[in-house]
Amino acid sequence: MPFLNHPLIAVVVGLTLLLLVRWLHVNYGERPRLFWAWAWLPLAAGAALTASAIVSLAVSSEGVLGYFVRLSVVLAALGGFAYWLRVYPHRPLVYLAAVPAALSLLLLLPQVSRDATAWYPLAMLDGLVALVAAVDLLSLPRRKSFSIDRETVRAASLGQPHPVTLVVSNYSRFARFVWVRDGVPHELEVRPPEFRLPLAARSRAVLNYQAHSSRRGAFTIPTAHLRVRSRWGLWQRFLDYDVSSTIHVYPDMKQVSEYALLARTNRLSLLGVRQTRKIGQDNEFERLRDYTPDDNYKHIDWRSTARRQKLTVKDFQANQSQRLVFMLDCGRMMTNLTGELSLLDHALNAMLMLSYVALAHGDSVGLLTFSDEIHNYVPPSGGRHQMNRLLHASFDRFPRLVESRYDQAFLYLAAHCRKRSLVVLISNLIDEVNANQVGRYLGNFSGRHLPLGVLLRDHRLFDPAEAEAPQGAALFQAAVASDILNWRNQVLADLDAKGVLSLDVYPENLTTPLINSYLEIKARHLL
Structure with a gap:
C-alpha cells in the first residue's frame, strides 16, 4: 500500500477540516463556549480512519487525488451538517463510534490487509452504528418545541446584583434534558452561568440568576441559548431564541440613601458635611403661626393679629427654586x-x-x-x-x-x-x-x-x-x-x-x- 494511501492520512485530513469548523464556530458563529464542536473530532477521526481503510482496500487502483477528493467531500459534508443544522454528536455516540474505529485499526495489519473480505464485518458494524445514529437523529426536537422568555427590570445599579428570570417551556410530548444559557454580553457577569435540568413534557421551568456589572451603560441581551439531547442521547441540538432585553446600569445610589438617612437623624457630620451657620435672615415668606415667647417682635404680623385677635408671627425660609x-x-x-x-x-x-x-x-x-x-x-x-x-x-x-x-x-x-x-x-x-x-x-x-x-x-x-x-x-x-x-x-x-x-x-x-x-x-x- 503506498504511503499516501495510508489510513492515518485520513485522520490528519479529518482533524484539519473539523478544527476549521470549530474555529468558524468560535469566531463567526457567535456561540458561547458551550457550543464548541469538540465532540465531532473523535467521531470524525474514527469514521475517516474506517472509510480510508475501506477505500484503500476496495479501490486500490484509484489515484491519490481521487482518494483525497472523496474523503474531503465526506468530511466537508459532516462539517457543514454540524455548522448549519446546529446538530452535534453527544458523548454516547462518540463512545459507540469508537468501537468500529478501534476495530478498523486491524486493517493496518499486513495479515488482515491482504484479505479482500476482511472489511465486510467492519462495514456491517459501521452500518449498524449508522442506522442507530440515524434513527436517534430523527428524534431530535425542532425549534418550535421550546420557547424561552426573559423577565427583568430595566434599571440596575452599578456593582449590585440584578435579578433576571428565564421561563423555559417544553411544548412536545416527551420529557427532555436541556442546558440553558443566556446570551449576556461580556460586560455582565452571570451567576450561575448555565442551567442543567430535566424538562417534563408540556411543562415549563422558571430559572433565576443574577447579573453583575462593573461598568455603567446600556447592555442588550439579544438571545437565549438552549441545548437539548435526542431521545437516546446520541445527538444534541443547539437552539437560539431571540428574546432581546436591555438593561440600563446606573451609578450606585447607595451614597444618596446614606445621606437621606443621616439627614433625618441630624448626623450629616459623619459624612463630613458641615452645618453652615446662615448669615443674615431668611427672606422668603413660608407661613403664619401663633406667637411664642422666643419669637422676634419684628416678625409679628399685626394685621393678621387684629383679624384673629391673637398674636401671629410670620415664618421665613431660605429662597427656594434657585x-x-x-x-x-x-x-x-x-x-x-x-x-x-x-x-x-x-x-x-x-x-x-x-x-x-x-x-x-x-x-x-x-x-x-x-x-x-x-x-x-x-x-x-x-x-x-x-x-x-x-x-x-x-x-x-x-x-x-x-x-x-x-x-x-x-x-x-x-x-x-x-x-x-x-x-x-x-x-x-x-x-x-x-x-x-x-x-x-x-x-x-x-x-x-x-x-x-x-x-x-x-x-x-x-x-x-x-x-x-x-x-x-x-x-x-x-x-x-x-x-x-x-x-x-x-x-x-x-x-x-x-x-x-x-x-x-x-x-x-x-x-x-x-x-x-x-x-x-x-x-x-x-x-
Whole structure:
C-alpha cells in the first residue's frame, strides 16, 4: 500500500477540516463556549480512519487525488451538517463510534490487509452504528418545541446584583434534558452561568440568576441559548431564541440613601458635611403661626393679629427654586483612572449626590455634558422626577479621546440658561490653553451667574510633590510636580480675582467639599 494511501492520512485530513469548523464556530458563529464542536473530532477521526481503510482496500487502483477528493467531500459534508443544522454528536455516540474505529485499526495489519473480505464485518458494524445514529437523529426536537422568555427590570445599579428570570417551556410530548444559557454580553457577569435540568413534557421551568456589572451603560441581551439531547442521547441540538432585553446600569445610589438617612437623624457630620451657620435672615415668606415667647417682635404680623385677635408671627425660609446647573467635561482629560473609576465617574457620582441635596432643598437642577460637541442638556427643573432625568442623561456617558470645546459649551449654556444660576464646571486642567479658556468663560459668567470651577487633581502628578525627602529620580519628579502645583495655585488665584468660586480636590474626595460649598453658598445668600 503506498504511503499516501495510508489510513492515518485520513485522520490528519479529518482533524484539519473539523478544527476549521470549530474555529468558524468560535469566531463567526457567535456561540458561547458551550457550543464548541469538540465532540465531532473523535467521531470524525474514527469514521475517516474506517472509510480510508475501506477505500484503500476496495479501490486500490484509484489515484491519490481521487482518494483525497472523496474523503474531503465526506468530511466537508459532516462539517457543514454540524455548522448549519446546529446538530452535534453527544458523548454516547462518540463512545459507540469508537468501537468500529478501534476495530478498523486491524486493517493496518499486513495479515488482515491482504484479505479482500476482511472489511465486510467492519462495514456491517459501521452500518449498524449508522442506522442507530440515524434513527436517534430523527428524534431530535425542532425549534418550535421550546420557547424561552426573559423577565427583568430595566434599571440596575452599578456593582449590585440584578435579578433576571428565564421561563423555559417544553411544548412536545416527551420529557427532555436541556442546558440553558443566556446570551449576556461580556460586560455582565452571570451567576450561575448555565442551567442543567430535566424538562417534563408540556411543562415549563422558571430559572433565576443574577447579573453583575462593573461598568455603567446600556447592555442588550439579544438571545437565549438552549441545548437539548435526542431521545437516546446520541445527538444534541443547539437552539437560539431571540428574546432581546436591555438593561440600563446606573451609578450606585447607595451614597444618596446614606445621606437621606443621616439627614433625618441630624448626623450629616459623619459624612463630613458641615452645618453652615446662615448669615443674615431668611427672606422668603413660608407661613403664619401663633406667637411664642422666643419669637422676634419684628416678625409679628399685626394685621393678621387684629383679624384673629391673637398674636401671629410670620415664618421665613431660605429662597427656594434657585437654580443649579452642572457642566461635565467628557473630553480626554477626564479619562484618567483613580482606582477602578475614571475622573468622569467620580464627577458623575458627586453630581448626582449634590443634585439630590439641591432637589431636597427645593432648588432646580440642570445638566450639560460636552466634549468636542454638546452631548446632553437637561434644563433646570425641580420635583421628584428630575433626579430620574439626570440619571437617564448621564448613566451611559463616557469620556472620549477628543479635545473639549469649552467655547461651544459656554455659548450653548448662555443661550439656553438665562436666569441666574449656580454654574458648576467639573473638569481637569493641566495645560495653559484650556486653563485660559476656562478662566475667560467662567469670568464672563460672573455677575449674570455664580460660577464654580471644580478642578480635579491627578494622583500621578501631585503625589510626588508630597513625598518626604525624595532622592534620585524621585527628586526630579517632585520638582516637576511642585511646578505644576504652583501653576494650579496661580490658576485658582486668577479665577478668584475674576469672581469665580473654585475647588481643587482629588476625585475620590469630591462629593463632600462640593456639598459643603453648595450649603455655604445657600447660607451666604450668594445666589
